[in-house]
Amino acid sequence: MSNFEFDKHKRIYEILSIVKLAALLFSGVAFFRSYFDNRFVLSNTKSFYTSLFCIILVLLLSLVYIVWTFPTDKKNILKDDKYIQFAEGFIFTVIFFTAILISGGYESSYKFLFLFIIITSTIQSGMKQGIIIACISSVIILAIDILGVHSGEVNSYFENDLILVGVFILTAWPLGFYVKIEGEHIEELKRLVNEDGLTGLYNHRFFYEVLNKKILSCEVERKPVSMILMDIDYFKYYNDLYGHQKGDEVLKSIGLILKSSVRKTDIVARYGGEEFAIVLTNTIEEDAIKIAENIRSKIEETYFEGEENQPNGKITVSIGVSVYPDKAKNDVELIKSADDALYRAKFFNKNRVETYTSILDELKKDIEESDIDLVTSIKTLISVINAKDRYTYGHVERVVAYGRILADKLGLSNDDKKKLIYGAYMHDIGKINISKEVLNKKMPLTNEEWELLKQHPQNGVAIIKPVKSLRDISSLILHHHERYDGKGYPGNLKGEEIPFLARVLTVVDSFDAMTSNRPYNKRKTYEEAIEELKKCSGTQFDPSITNSFIEVITKEEYKILR
CATH class of the missing domain: 1.20.140 (Butyryl-CoA Dehydrogenase, subunit A; domain 3)
Structure with a gap:
């Protein structure tokens, strides 16, 4: 009430x-x-x-x-x-x-x-x-x-x-x-007040209100709450092609599919423009995945007018799944973790269901028990950085995703792949010592501010130094801003003097930086960033790694990143 x-x-x-x-x-x-x-x-x-x-x-x-x-x-x-x-x-x-x-x-x-x-x-x-x-x-x-x-x-x-x-x-x-x-x-x-006028589903406001109540209720009853977050693939493309009235018809149809695919006790809401959210009470992750996969396949099998002109030939959805309390401690974390899973689903070719997995949860399996508290503290520091710098959070997730793709292309061993992923996740942790004003400054940095910013690799290494299990990734954090021609920082290393995995990280880190909106820099298009990689191959980037990344990123299945 x-x-x-x-x-x-x-x-x-x-x-x-x-x-x-x-x-x-x-x-x-x-x-x-x-x-x-x-x-x-x-x-x-x-x-x-x-x-x-x-x-x-x-x-x-x-x-x-x-x-x-x-x-x-x-x-x-x-x-x-x-x-x-x-x-x-x-x-x-x-x-x-x-x-x-x-x-x-x-x-x-x-x-x-x-x-x-x-x-x-x-x-x-x-x-x-x-x-x-x-x-x-x-x-x-x-x-x-x-x-x-x-x-x-x-x-x-x-x-x-x-x-x-x-x-x-x-x-x-x-x-x-x-x-x-x-x-x-x-x-x-x-x-x-509670319903979305177009689809008849619950609206964003009611979703937040009921999710909080469900979490509190299930906390007392010690029952799980699963969340499904869903986004229509290429919906802007469809709207631009056929107009918003046709787009609205798609939204209505998907709303009906969602209603018919869940229990009466479950909450289905229109979360945003083309995003939908479902709260599944007393539902474990395995069951939530089955429900999500059923929804995904139903939408894929449903015919929508003009869908043959979509980039993938169909109207499809990408879905992220997370569960409380296994993957999140409260309603805010549940939404964030489901959103992370959705991002991963959209990143990896769309039209798929992904569950939330934390890189640090993966890391905990590979570190000594005595270091777990330190890693948890590092996770807190990363959260603080994300709160200070709106760009960093999405950047880290994308660099990790690019890193996974490039690692497969390069045929890295499992150990090297893990090092690259962990390094990608923590490469900007040294920014904790840099003020929010500097991180989000729209004007060019002063010499003093630039020198301060250039210290974040060393600061990052100092932060993870107490964790013995993370010492293998120190070189990635320290040298991810080195240049192949020796004009980078902090060590002015050149060519193969730069650790191999640091050279890999430099390519994916720079590519995402170019294709992302930054306070001080307008984002490049996908094609412009690839041209920049080619232009800087041999000077800023390792030519062999650069060519491999361009090959994999221009494949048909990764055109979703454009």
Whole structure:
């Protein structure tokens, strides 16, 4: 329940509580009146104590009701429970019935008391409950009229009581109908607020709200929460070719496929323009992967108008999967890890499902147990750098991905491949000592700032030095800014003096730097960056490594990177 909803329920509950308390006080007046009424035989000890008991009972009930009602913390919302409402209605009905009996029976002027419980029950529980209470109250009133009159006696109150019975029914019915309409209107407003207008799925705002609740709930129940993040491949290309109306039709169709592919308890949302997110409660990673793969294949097999002109000949999706608590500690990490997996799926040829895997999790398998805490600290430092420099996070992930591709092309051993990947992940860790203002500066750096920036390789080596298992990647971090012609930094190493894996890292690092938007540099196109690699081959880059990278990156399956 949102704060707005709670505040609304709280206010209504307070008003209804005051009405019910007033009804109790009115019934107390009836008891007092009957107690002091001359028609009530006070000389009779039994009658005296009966009356006294009723008065004390009403006073106690009023006191209990005050204590029960007016503390208005969230726990009192529990009083909306139907069983509590039923018990409350029953008690009030008994009290009012008793008050009418002892204040004159069919002659009593307190028959109106039933209106209080009819009104409050209708507002609180709806038309059905209100009409039931109205009918019960009507039966009680008419029964008192019929049974309370001696044989042959004319009840002059019966006609007025018939009118009163009509008032009971007419109060419950229209009021209940109004409450029903208002409830439907509120639900429709909630739907409009929570739903995406185009696809009918939940929207981005609701997704974040419900994900947080699901995480908290499953944390208590110790159950997993899986998340699927999905992006339509080449959707901008489709929109540019056929227009946004046709693109909207694709979004609607995919929305229907998603709805039909998950359980009713799962949450499907339109996360962004062409992105969708699914929250799967109590679902392990293996099951989430099966669901994601089923969705991917359904979309691939579905015909969309004009899809034959897409770069891959079909409308397809890339999907990332992650799971809480195995791969993430909270909702923010779950989204981030699923987004990482989605990025990997789009990077490696699209139209595929990828699960989140952390490079540091891989690293932990290869390091000594005593170094795990240090590696965890390094991960924290990298997170800090990512927060300072918006470019670094995406850059690191892309350099790692390029590194994997080039490692396969070069036929590196598993050990060298791991060193390259770990080095690519940590190559900019030395930037932790550089201020955010320098990292994100749009104007050219001053000489002092440039000298400070050039120190990040040495700083990076100093950071990982305590971790014995990472010493093998020190050379990659230290020399990834060396140039093949010897004009790089920090060691001015030349040619094969530069460690081989550092030369590999230099190529992929520079390629991504050229094709990424930087605060101080406009990104080059894919083709322009390849030309720059060719131009600088033999001066900045190792010619053999450069040629291998150009060969692999220009293959058909990697045109997705353009």
